Amino acid sequence: MEEKTSLIVVADPDPNVHSGFKNLLQDRCRVACFDNSEDALRFLQQHPGVAVVFSCFNLPGLGGSAFLSAAQTITPQAARVMLTGDKSKQAVKEALNEGHAFLFLEKPCKTNDLLEALDLALAHHRQKARDRALLERTLAGSVKLLIETLGLFHPEAFRRTGIVRKQALKIARVLGLEKTWELEMAVMLSPLGEAVLPKHVLARYRAARTLTEQERLVLEGAPVQARDLLRNIPQLERVSEHLYFSARGYDGSGFPKDGPTGEEIPQISRILKVLTDLWYASPESGPDAAAFEALMINQVKYDPVLLDLARKVLLDDVPEEKRGFVSECHIPSLQPGDVLMDDVLTENSHELVLSRGHALTQTTIRRLQHFHQTVGVRQPVRVERHAVAQDALRTGN
Incomplete structure (x- = not known):
């Protein structure tokens, strides 16, 4: 059973629909109900982690299809489900093509059908969340590499x-x-x-x-x-x-x-x-x-x-015990994870090589070594080194 942490949004003007969803799902999910598109979209803006969005086709405001399309922009990981008593092909077309609905359910909807649709929608949401998390980690790594490269130039x-x-x-x-x-x-x-x-x-x-x-x-x-x-x-x-x-x-x-x-x-x-x-x-x-x-x-x-x-x-004020050790190091003794306390400048022209606050990596340390071999770098370099790195340095590990 899904933990009661998943947030479900229901957009429908019928109060009976609201009470039906809350009674049916109260032990499974948190349910937020709205009778118009504007209030529902405002809620989505404030709660981007919504798992499933249910909407009726004739929703006051934007209408169901346009509302689901707007919801996709705000909460792209949420699964979108259209509820409607309109059985026309046009309604289905709008729900799928314009609203990008994951599922289409006819009203009135049987309890078993609704619960089955919820399980499918939650599974879809979890998969999209996993895919997004993987993409974000990959993209974050790429951005970090890009920033590190741009920061060198x-x-x-x-x-x-x-x-x-x-x-x-x-x-x-x-x-x-x-x-x-x-x-x-x-x-x-x-x-x-x-x-x-x-x-x-x-x-x-x-x-x-x-x-x-x-x-x-x-x-x-x-x-x-x-x-x-x-x-x-x-x-x-x-x-x-x-x-x-x-x-x-x-x-x-x-x-x-x-x-x-x-x-x-x-x-x-x-x-x-x-x-x-x-x-x-x-x-x-x-x-x-x-x-x-x-x-x-x-x-x-x-x-x-x-x-x-x-x-x-x-x-x-940062408590003293939480501060790192400030060390004055020559370039050969710098370690990945050291944080520069001052700007690193070239020896004679005093041009900026790396800025204060930069967390050193193997790449940036090699860059400092190359700079020092060619134009010279002002030393020693003040860095903040946390306790783990400091202990390793003392023990030689």
Whole structure:
């Protein structure tokens, strides 16, 4: 029997249908019932883990077929089932072709038929969830490799991803976000727009220098380029939209000019807005009270709840016992898993090689070795090394 953790949505104007589903499934699943498409879609937006969506054909609002189509966009892993008393071929065609329904059931539906349909729908949902999880792990690995490669050639643009990712996950835990994959992907890919900009334009912008009209247009086009690069990659369509709106102010300022405002801006975009601006306002040691005061000058640009939450979460002192050991290492003694405490610079020109917050891998350590052999790297390098690695170093294991 399915554990009572699966969430089922029923969209039908008939209260008897609502009570029938709740009575029949109360020992198996959680059931949420709605009598129109708008309320049901709003619920799906807030609960992306819904397992099965049942809808009647003549649903008030969008109609059953259009509602199921919209539900597929919001919760692609949910199985969709159409319920209707209309036996016409047109109804079946709309349910399958437009609503992308997994099953089609005629009303009134026998109890055994409904339970059998539920079992099939839940099995379909579980398979889609497994497939998506596998795809996400594969894609996450590919994105990590891509970011690591891009970070080697555009270290200035990608220097913040490691630190901001940790900050975003802290905020996500407090918010109770169960699925953070899209948030993590958005953080890791957030510098992509900067990486495609001419370096002199980015340097002038970060230095708050006046831009020419052409430079301003190039700068404003960065989010569009990032979105266009990602939107055609399966599973990254929503991530591309989060990035597109990540420069949009809560008050309606910023890019794009005709974009959403307030709560209409995707939550992940609002989180990115706070954390990206906080990064640039913070000293090398990380966020402090002064950095948050700098953001408060233009606080209307930020979601007030997220800004207050970030202050509470990110300014908390880390207990001493949970901190890693800070070691000063020469390149031969660096280990995978070490986290850079400072930017790594070339010996003479002081060009950025790897940024602070970067978690070292075998690949990045080899890159540092090659840089040191060719142009020289400033040493020793300060890294944070956690207790497990430190004990291994002491024992020689």
